[in-house]
Amino acid sequence: MAHEIKRIVSGMRPTGPLHLGHYFGVIENWIALQKEYECYFFVADWHALTSEYTDPEKIKGFTYELALDWFSAGLDPEKSIFFIQSEVKEHAELNLLLSMITPVGWLERNPTYKEVKQELESKKDLNTFGFLGYPVLMSADILMYKASHVPVGEDQLPHLELCREIARRFNYLYGETFPEPQSMVTEAARLPGLDGRKMSKSYGNAIFLKEDFDSVRQKVFSMLTDTNRMRLKDPGDPKNCNLFPYFKIFDPNMDVSEIVDGCKNATRGCTDCKKILFEMIVKFLEPIHKKRKEYEKGTLIMDILHEGSKKARGKAQQTMDEVRKKINLTY
16 A cells, blocks of 8 residues: 555653663654654553553653653654544544454464563563553554554564554455554664663663753762773773763764773773763753753643644544444444
C-alpha cells in the first residue's frame, strides 16, 4: 500500500522522570524525525497500567512530568502532535477488534513478553490479560494512524513484526485497510549508567534531565572508573573505564588522545576526567533547565496534551469509521 505521507508513531510510558539514557536513546532521535516526518508522539498511560496497575495515581502524575521533559529537551509541539493515549478512546476500540483476530500463540511466543515477565515477576504479578495482550494494544496505537515507520530498538522488533502480522491478517479477512509499518531501528542506548550497567532509575545509576547540578556533581564524582587504577600512579585503560564513553557521546568531535595517553601513562587521574565530564554535562543540561522553567511559567503542559489529543482523535475517528465499515459493524 503506497504511503502519501511519511508518518511516525511512537510513545513512552509515564513511569518516572527521564534521564540522559532516555535522551540519547530516544529523544535525540525523535527531535531529528520531527524535521522530516509527520509525527504522533503519545504518553502511553494505558501501557503503563500493564505493570503499574496497583498505583494508577503515580501514572497520572508522571504524565505531566514526561511531557515537560519532552518539551524541555527540544521536542516541539508546533511541529508534532503530542497526546495522551487514554484520551483517544478509539485506541481501546481498535485494540478490542484486533484482539479478536490475534491468535494467543502469537502473543505467547513473543520473546519480549517472556523476558520482561521473568525480570519483573518477583516484584509484580504480571499474569494478566493486559500484560499478555500488550503487543495488540501497541499494534492498535500504530495502525490507528497508518504509520509508515516506527522508531524501535532491536529489542522491540518482535513487537513490530507482530503488528505487521496483525495488519496482514486484518487486511486478508476484511480487505486492504492498514499499511504494514516499517521498522526504523534506532541504536541501543549508548550511554551506560554510572555503575556500568544500563542506565535506569530502578538501579539508582541515572542522571535525570531535571537534576540539579549539585546532585549531578556528586554522582559524577562517584562514578565507577577503571578498577585497575587503585592509585594515581597505576596505569589504566580507557576501554575499562565507565566514564570514558561519555566524552564522545556529549562531544563526537572531541579529541580524546590526551586523555587516553594520560590514563595509560598514569599522568592524569580519574578525578581530572570527572571534572571535565561534569562541565560537559552542565553545559548540556543548562539549556534544558532553562527551557523547563519557561514551560513551567508559561504554556500549560496539559493544555498542549489535551489539544494534541483532540487532533489525534480526529484522525483516529476517520480510521475507526473505515474499520467498522470493513467489519460490517455499522448499524
